[in-house]
Amino acid sequence: xxxxxxxxxxxxxxxxxxxxxxxxxxxxxxxxxxxxxxxxxxxxxxxxxxxxxxxxxxxxxxxxxxxxxxxxxxxxxxxxxxxxxxxxxxxxxxxxxxxxxxxxxxxxxxxxxxxxxxxxxxxxxxxxxxxxxxxxxxxxxxxxxxxxxxxxxxxxxxxxxxxxxxxxxxxxxxxxxxxxxxxxxxxxxxxxxxxxxxxxxxxxxxxxxxxxxxxxxxxxxxxxxxxxxxxxxxxxxxxxxxxxxxxxxxxxxxxxxxxxxxxxxxxxxxxxxxxxxxxxxxxxxxxxxxxxxxxxxxxxxxxxxxxxxxxxxxxxxxxxxxxxxxxxxxxxxxxxxxxxxxxxxxxxxxxxxxxxxxxxxxxxxxxxxxxxxxxxxxxxxxxxxxxxxxxxxxxxxxxxxxxxxxxxxxxxxxxxxxxxxxxxxxxxxxxxxxxxxxxxxxxxxxxxxxxxxxxxxxxxxxxxxxxxxxxxxxxxxxxxxxxxxxxxxxxxxxxxxxxxxxxxxxxxxxxxxxxxxxxxxxxxxxxxxxxxxx
Numbered sequence: 185x186x187x188x189x190x191x192x193x194x195x196x197x198x199x200x201x202x203x204x205x206x207x208x209x210x211x212x213x214x215x216x217x218x219x220x221x222x223x224x225x226x227x228x229x230x231x232x233x234x235x236x237x238x239x240x241x242x243x244x245x246x247x248x249x250x251x252x253x254x255x256x257x258x259x260x261x262x263x264x265x266x267x268x269x270x271x272x273x274x275x276x277x278x279x280x281x282x283x284x285x286x287x288x289x290x291x292x293x294x295x296x297x298x299x300x301x302x303x304x305x306x307x308x309x310x311x312x313x314x315x316x317x318x319x320x321x322x323x324x325x326x327x328x329x330x331x332x333x334x335x336x337x338x339x340x341x342x343x344x345x346x347x348x349x350x351x352x353x354x355x356x357x358x359x360x361x362x363x364x365x366x367x368x369x370x371x372x373x374x375x376x377x378x379x380x381x382x383x384x385x386x387x388x389x390x391x392x393x394x395x396x397x398x399x400x401x402x403x404x405x406x407x408x409x410x411x412x413x414x415x416x417x418x419x420x421x422x423x424x425x426x427x428x429x430x431x432x433x434x435x436x437x438x439x440x441x442x443x444x445x446x447x448x449x450x451x452x453x454x455x456x457x458x459x460x461x462x463x464x465x466x467x468x469x470x471x472x473x474x475x476x477x478x479x480x481x482x483x484x485x486x487x488x489x490x491x492x493x494x495x496x497x498x499x500x501x502x503x504x505x506x507x508x509x510x511x512x513x514x515x516x517x518x519x520x521x522x523x524x525x526x527x528x529x530x531x532x533x534x535x536x537x538x539x540x541x542x543x544x545x546x547x548x549x550x551x552x553x554x555x556x557x558x559x560x561x562x563x564x565x566x567x568x569x570x571x572x573x574x575x576x577x578x579x580x581x582x583x584x585x586x587x588x589x590x591x592x593x594x595x596x597x598x599x600x601x602x603x604x605x606x607x608x609x610x611x612x613x614x615x616x617x618x619x620x621x622x623x624x625x626x627x628x629x630x631x632x633x634x635x636x637x638x639x640x641x642x643x644x645x646x647x648x649x650x651x652x653x654x655x656x657x658x659x660x661x662x663x664x665x666x667x668x669x670x671x672x673x674x675x676x677x678x679x680x681x682x683x684x685x686x687x688x689x690x691x692x693x694x695x696x697x698x699x700x701x702x703x704x705x706x707x708x709x710x711x712x713x714x715x716x717x718x
Contacts, residue, residue: 194270196224196277212280215265221280222265226273252278252342255317260310262330262340281338287326290396297431300396301439301465303329303337308389308462310339315382315458322380324388325368326395366411367391367401367663371449374412383451386461390446390454397423397436397443404662406584406649411663413531420447434473441476442468533584536704537712539573539689544717548572550683552693561700562590563693570599570692572683573703574717577601580709583650585691585702589613589642592696596640599681599690602652606686607675609650609659609667615639617659617666621676634659634666645701653708688715 189211191198196213202223203210213224252264266277283289290300307329311321321328321342328341366374370387373380394402402421403414423440442464448454455461467474540561545554552566563569579602587596598609610627611617615636618627627633640646649660656670669675683690691700705712 190271193224193226193273193275194268196222196270198224213277215277223262223278223280225276225278227275255314255319258310258313260306260337260339261314262338278340281330281332283330283332283338285327286329286331286337286392289331290326297396297429297439298469299335301393302469303331303335304389304392304396305462305465305469307337307339307392308458308465310337311385311389312458312462314339314342315385320380320382321385321388322373323365323368324385324392325365326392366405366408366415367403369412369415370451371416372451374415381451382457383454386446386454386458387448387451389458389461390443393439393443393446394420394423397429397440398427400426402447404647406586406647406663407582407651407660408663409532410649416449420444435468435471438473438476439468445476532582533704533706536584536706537575537714539575539703539705540700542574542714543571544574547717548574550690557699559701561703562697563700564590564697565695566693566697568597568680568692568694569697570681570683570690571700572599572685572688572690574715575689575705576685576687576713576715577652577689577705578707578710578712579603580653581712582652582706582708583689584647584704584706585650585700586645586647587611587701588645588699589640590697590699591642593642593698594694594696596698597681597692597694598648598650599683599692600650600652600657601687601689602672604687605672606677606683607672608678608681609657611640611646611648611661613640617661619657619667619669619675620678622669622674624676632667632669634668636661636664636666647702 189198189201193211193213195217196211196215199212199214199221201209202212208225208227211224211226213222214220215222252261253267255261255263257263262281263279264276265279268275268277284292286300286303307324311324314321319342321339323341324339328339330338330340332338368388368391370380370384373384373387391402394400403411403418405411405414423443424436429436442461445464446454446461455464464476540559543561545556545561548571550570550572552569553564554569554571555562555564561571563571577600583598583600585598589596594613596611598611600607600609608620608627609617610620612628615638616628616633617636618630618633620627620630622630622632646661651658651660656668656672658665659667681692689705691703
């Protein structure tokens with residue numbers, strides 16, 4: 185065990201690290217009093233955290249412990265034994281389950297549609313159990329589902345859960361802002377609605393089913409806000425339009441219909457309960473093919489049939505009584521219009537500066553070989569190849585870039601500037617992101633180093649978002665949070681990447697070349713300076 189890891193926490197004996205996240209570390213531990221294994225989830229200490237943020241995170245821990253402690257045992261939900269503080273650290277002692285998260289499990293070997301669909305069906309039944317007892321998860325995703333060696337799922341991490349009808353003070357944001365994982369949020373949850381109910385979990389399971397069918401998420405973006413905007417506004421592309429899975433087309437269409445119903449923008453058009461979603465999956469697993477209708481459409485059909493019967497009966501009465509002989513005023517009742525889906529949040533990139541359009545080659549090429557291919561700019565070689573953008577950014581801004589590596593490319597660098605001082609973000613071929621140099625250390629050897637999900641594949645497009653603020657810089661790749669730094673005075677510019685104009689921003693590559701498909705900037709603190717051609 186590494187020396188920095190504790191060997192004891194309260195009465196629990198630490199065995200090993202079972203998992204590690206940004207907010208907490210999970211240990212396999214032993215409760216000697218009861219002689220049982222437990223999963224000990226320990227909140228990471230953060231001395232730099234704002235006191236309010238630290239308090240909210242502790243509230244989240246306590247809420248998770250309280251909610252799960254009051255939830256009757258279910259075989260597919262990881263239970264909590266104890267919530268407390270030991271040696272100054274907040275912890276949850278939970279049921280220990282040997283397994284891997286569902287997103288990792290799905291990448292192991294050949295997986296047919298039936299296996300993950302069965303797991304998702306069992307997850308839906310477990311979630312329905314929680315709903316029946318008033319608990320809404322609000323952060324369902326494959327990473328929060330553990331699959332054991334027998335292929336059985338176990339739902340975990342109820343840190344964002346709430347009691348149905350309860351308006352809680354959320355641990356990530358407060359007021360009317362959204363909480364959860366953007367890619368799995370329902371439109372109403374993304375809009376920060378206070379009326380979020382159990383159908384938000386149905387939507388999240390619809391996203392998981394979409395991943396099973398296509399291998400991708402229905403909506404992706406460079407930032408959480410972009411994903412939430414797309415979730416609220418953009419239509420879902422049917423899985424049959426993008427997947428290469430080869431099964432009976434009619435059978436696939438049924439599962440696609442279940443998926444699209446769960447992903448409906450309006451909660452009224454989804455399955456009314458997680459149990460209904462599970463029931464549809466069960467029918468599909470039994471080989472049944474059927475037409476999936478929204479709950480609202482089904483109500484309309486029933487109402488229409490009832491209305492038809494009333495009209496038939498009324499017609500018979502009219503034929504006998506002939507009331508038109510009398511002058512009678514007739515009023516028509518109009519059904520209330522269905523509630524409109526939440527309005528999408530405004531697009532913060534609507535007025536972004538197109539930096540690629542401002543580039544003139546070869547004027548702005550500082551080193552290496554650069555060329556245009558339509559709207560895309562390519563670097564072909566150079567150690568390094570550097571491109572200076574004729575633009576001075578404001579004090580605070582966001583940069584969004586879509587890039588793809590070419591064979592033999594070592595890294596793609598983003599050359600940034602704030603208050604006239606330049607610094608560099610490195611995106612290494614192996615998937616490591618980091619600033620250089622920080623306290624004299626290279627990007628992969630300083631505290632800003634962060635690992636993307638995997639290596640940056642040749643020819644695959646990745647969208648990188650960089651948020652530059654007075655309080656520091658945050659980096660995301662395909663929506664995944666990566667490097668952060670809160671002090672500019674610790675960074676020094678690597679001479680290899682220095683630009684002639686230290687106030688300008690730029691982009692560079694080392695060896696092998698890359699394609700810069702999109703490069704735009706959102707001015708946050710005011711307008712930047714567009715430089716005239718020389």
